Amino acid sequence: MLRGEPIVRRFWRLALAALLAFAGTHAHAADKVELLNASYDVSRELFAKINPAFQAEWKAKNGQDVQIRQSHGGSSKQARAVAEGLQADVVTFNQVTDIDFLAKAGLVAADWAKRFPDQSSPFYSLPIFLVRAGNPKKIADWSDLAKPGVQAVFPNPKTSGNGRYTYLAAYAYALRKNNGDHARAQAFVGSLLKNVPVFDTGGRGATTTFVERGIGDVLITFESEVSAIRREYSKASLVVVYPSLSVRADFPVAVVDKVADRRRTREVATAYLQFLYSERGQDILAAGFNRVRNPTVLARYASQFPAVTLVSVDEVFGGWDEVTKEHFGNGGILDKLIAAKR
16 A cells, blocks of 8 residues: 555555456457367368368457367267267257257257258268279179178267268168168168178277278268278278269257357357358368358369269158157167167
8 A cells, every 4th residue: 555545545546456457357368269069070170171260260350269179979979978068169960860969958949950051051961982992892882782791881870970871871772772662671771780890989980990900891981081081091092982872961060059158159159150151161161072052162063072862861761850760769770670680
């Protein structure tokens, strides 16, 4: 205290100093914000390119640094982790059911699919095949995967969106081939499942099993992942095979409302997902072999996306609610076919 300073003046001087100190600390904190993106297993390389581009754009517009952390795993496993407390501000999954799961848990808005364009799916892919050099088993279509002596590798449909879409694509193919006969379609998928030597929990694990461990004759994975696999394992001389039919795998996104509101990150979390729809974001996605919604960008990359007959979950299976109840729920068709596999 200054000599002779009145008590009241001293009080206000100290209060002002404290206020200025708080304001300075608060302003410093506001210079930075952190997001956690919980994503599917094989999206690491994709977001390693998306995140710096968004960070630069946000910094230029708002003068704020964004630290983006990533969490990766099987899509359904990630959804359970978020429901159990993983503090993700946004989720970028590879199947609708996993965000619906979070909506039912009260973490994501019930109308999440209407929050962004295209049912909150800024890009999509499809299951295709990777075979070993020379394609020694002459694999050309789904029918070849059910033949004796052919081992098919893909992740567990119970824990992975990658595996779930593989299952649905094989089932859709069998339905078309058998004029809508579900009994024959199930018999076909059952034969295919018996040819699966091991079920990994996610797409990255399945890739490791196929390439590094040398197990299996064909890896079924997303088209968007194939280029990165071939680049990483160039010495393996893997060959891409497009089946005659596949299922469109929409990759949905959502703000985890409960987390974003508590952490006060809603504005930047929303902008982060909106960036995926921007021309810059769509260009990065397409360059990573994801099929995008922007027609101009898609045309720019048309040469890397061969034409293939695509069907949707809605048109073949009646929507995700129906397919989840009938195929993927406890005691559903998938469980019965896996039990028969044993």
